[in-house]
Amino acid sequence: MAAVEVVRSEWTKIRSVASTVWTLSLAVVVTVALGGLISALSRSQYDRMPVRERLSYDPTLVSFAGMTLGQLALIVFGVLVVSNEYSTGMIRTSLAAVPRRGTFLFSKIAVAAGLALVVAFATSFAAFFLGQSVLGPHRAQLGDPGVLRAVIGGGLYMTLITVFSMGVAAMLRSPMLSLGILMPFFFLISNILGNVDATKKIGRYLPDQAGSRIMQVVPRLGDDTPYGPWGGLGIMALWVVAAVAGGYVLLRKRDA
Template sequence: MAAPQVVLSEWTKIRSVASTVWTLSLAVVTTIGLGLLISWLTNNDFGSMNREDRLTFDPTYTSFAGMGLGQLAMIVFGVLVVSNEYSTGMIRTSLAAVPRRGVFFFCKVLVATALAFVVAVATAFVTFFVGQAALGDHSAALGDPGVLRAVFGSAFYMTLIAVFSMGIAVILRSPMLSLGILMPFFFLVSNILGSVSATKKYAQYLPDQAGQKILQVIQPPDDDAPYGPWGGLGIMILWVAVALLVGYLLLRKRDA
């Protein structure tokens, strides 16, 4: 089967599964809704902030405060796109139809990545404009220095989270195991490691903590990371590349 046919086949698979719509919709609603709520609360509480907090206030980053939960939905999307075929046994049929496993794998990743990116870009811009509207006089404009980079960066971040999850799902071949590792790691473990002084300098190289650097327009006073926004995104891309490479190599060697 030629690559364009495989791409069309993978698109048909993804759009015909109800979980795709639900997980992506949840990512959109959570990111926008929570970002709006936190932006509104921040605007109401701005007068009670101390002087240092006001000077280092980042309205763009504040509007993306809901991304911490939104990324969990993107993780579920990435895992289910890949591991649903393993859990249902359809992987055997897919590999029989597309014996070239590299073509099968990268076409699946390509289609899912493109879909995730389109949704993430739309979510990023809506989240930004809604959040800035809620911040009122304390808002930022899209044309301000670093803002457009942060908005597109949030879309890159959400997309990369989904792609990283795809790689892990290929490695583990189990939706329950993949979600059981990824969701606690990104929701709890990474945050804990990043808040403990003994592990903070290592935790800043984890994919989520490095990748979220791209969302910042104003650097927090306690941020001593030895890289900038694009450097952090580069670190995250390396994590994603390694996950995809290991997944691809294992897919080539293992039985379906």
């Protein structure tokens, strides 16, 4: 089967699964709505903030506060795109139709990543504009230094999270096992490692901790992170490449 036909087949698979629409829609709603809510709370508390906090106040990053939960929906989307065929047993049929496993996996990732990219960019810009409208006098403008980079970076960050999840799912094959590792890792473990003094230097190199730096415009006071916004996204990209490469190697070695 030609690569174009494989891509078309993967698009049909993704489009026909109800969970695709629900998870992507949830990512948009949660990220934008929660970002707007936290922006409103931030505006109401701004006048009571200590001077030190005002000096590092980042209105752009505030509008992306909902992304912490919104990214979980994209993790689910990425995992289900890959592992659904294993849980239903359709993987045997798929690999019989597309015996070149690299073509099969990378076509699936390309289609899902393209869809995630569109949704992620729409979400990032919507969260920014809603958040800034709520922040009122404390808002940032898209033309301010570093702001457009942060908004574009938000879309890239969410897309990379999706692809990373797909790579992990390709390695583990089980949706329950993949989600059982990824959810607590991103929602709990990474935050703990990144905020505890003893592990902070390690935590800053985890994919979400490094990648999320692209959305930061105003540096935090006392921040000694040894890389910048694009460097952080580059570190995250390396994690993604490693996860996808691991998924590809194991897919080639194992039976369906």
